Amino acid sequence: MIEILTVCTGNVCRSPLAATLLATRLADLDVRVNSAGTYGLQGESMTDDTKRLAAQLQAGPELVDAHRATYLTEAHLASPDLILAMSREHRRRIVELSPARLRSTLTVREFARLAAEVTDAEIVESATAAGDDDSRRLRAAITTVIGMRGMTPPPADPVDDDVVDPYRRSWETYELTGAQLAPAVDQVVRVVRLALTR
Secondary structure, three states, X not given: OEEEEEEEOXXXXXXXXXXXXXHHHOOOOOEEEEEEEXXXXXXXXXXHHHHHHHHHOOOOHHHHHHOOOOEOOHHHHOOOXXXXXXXXXXXXXXXXXXXXXXXXXXXXXXXXXXXXXXXXXXXXHHHHHOOOOHHHHHHHHHHHHHXXXXXXXXXXXXXXXXXXXXXXXXXXXXXXXXXXXXXHHHHHHHHHHHHOOO
C-alpha cells in the first residue's frame, strides 16, 4: 500500500481538501491518504466553505463528511511515501519533527512545479527500475521529481510554492485556494498513476 500525508495548519481547510481530492482520484488504487495539522484543531470537521469547495472539485462526499482534524506528530511522519505540505512553513515544521523526511517532503505546489518538468516516460522508467513493490516504485518516481530541484529555476516569488490559507477569510480566498490546489493535485495523481504503471 502507498501512503500519502498532506499537512497544513489547522487541518480544517487546505490539507483535508488535498487529501480528499487525492483519495477520490486514486480510489481505484491501493493508496491511503491522510492529513494532519501543525496546530491541528483536534476533532474539528472541515469548515463549511471547505466542504463547499470540496463539492465543487468533486471530492468524495463521504470522505469530506468523515474528516476530523488531527494534530501532526512525529508518528505521522514515519511511514508515508510522500508528504505534501501546503506551505513552506509547514514543510519546515515537518522537517523539524523528522529531519529524515527532508527529501520526501515538498509543498504540493513545489511538487507540481517540479513534476511538470519530468516526462511520463522518465517517471515510468524510474519506477520500473525500482521493481514490483508499489511503495518503492512511488519513492523512485518521487526521487526523479525531486531531482529537478536545481535543474529548474525557482519561482520568481517563493510564495508561489504555497497554497493560500483561506481560514476565516472570504469565499474568493477559498476559490483561490482551490485554483492553486487542484492543478497541483492533478500532478500528484499523474505521478502516482505513472509510478504504478506496469
